[in-house]
Amino acid sequence: MAAGASSTPPGGRATGSASEWPANQKYISLYICSADDEGYIAERYKKALPKASIGRSCVRFKRLADLDQAALKKMILEGAQALAKV
Secondary structure, three states, rough: EEOOOOOOOOOOOOOOHHOOOHHHHHEEEEEEEEEEOOOOOHHHOOOOOOOEEEEOOOOEEHHHHHHHHHHHHHHHHHHHHHHHHH
């Protein structure tokens, strides 16, 4: 599993300037690149995290406060456990 959230603008180094970010950068992205026999871990949490846009491995959301913190934690832990089994 690779889980990460980047604070560095795409294609660059962070210098602390808000102007580095593209104007359309409105989401936080969390990557849970992990799967098991049942499929991709992140996809299982679409109902538990309805305010997030969830693909196979990417979880996008506007504000952390919009998400169920317990479900988010469970998803991250489940992804790490799936990786540990590899």
